[in-house]
Amino acid sequence: MTVLVLDFDGTMTDAEAEGRPFRDGYLEDLAALSGRPVGDPEIAAIADEVEAELMRAPASHPFLWMGRAVAPATVDPYLRMVPIAHRILDRFDALPGPTDRGRLLGSVLYKYNYAKTLGHPVFRAGAGEVLRALAGTDTWIVTNSDTHAVAGKVSALDRETSGVEWLTSRVRGYARKFDVDDAWTGVDAELAVPGLDRPVLLRRRMYHDILRAILDAAGATFADLVVIGDIFELDLAMPLSLGARVGLVASDRTPPYERAFVEAHPRARMIAELSEIPAYAFG
């Protein structure tokens, strides 16, 4: 028996292309909060400067959540916006309180600007074909995003490539893959990844509980699970540590240390083309 769990944003979609309206809208909001005009070239220059720094050294630029490093900030435009936002707000001395700032960036601005991407999802090559080929399997989508937003993207994909609508009822959103709960001891606290000088934190309880519920419903265990995602640390590290097989969907922003770790691990592999997924999971 195999249960397949797919991440969605960045895994089935081209996050860079899809995220452009998110980035543009978010920067406008940051300009307003910083007392700068819309389209301020100084705001745009700070954003470009932070992105270039992240690209040069992904290991030393984590995405911080509740003050802890929980993912590389490099990999998608949604995560990258947080260090950009901090740099802009710091530069203009706006919203100095960490609690207010955290709520605003992580919740209000994220949701408001993510909504701007929903009208025009941009899928990776072969996404429709692979989801159609998975019909009849025990496959789920588990995402940090809004359940209905992602189900809506699947419906949009079905209009391009019919035969994927069945997945709309198999989306589990709000997975909070970035939430680390030290009180939960169901998995080791940390995983060491060569080339990354901080530990990968594994105790992502909310995400675990969603996977566990899917497995329980199937009468399956983590040894029966395959997880496919585009960010090793966020999507794959915890299930891998509990015995699952994992596939990392590559992009040109995948940190080299993630790629090397996945290539060396007997239960992990790189996914260069989405069409490799059915045979890897069920073959």
Ligand SMILES: [Mg+2]
């Ligand atoms: Mg993703």
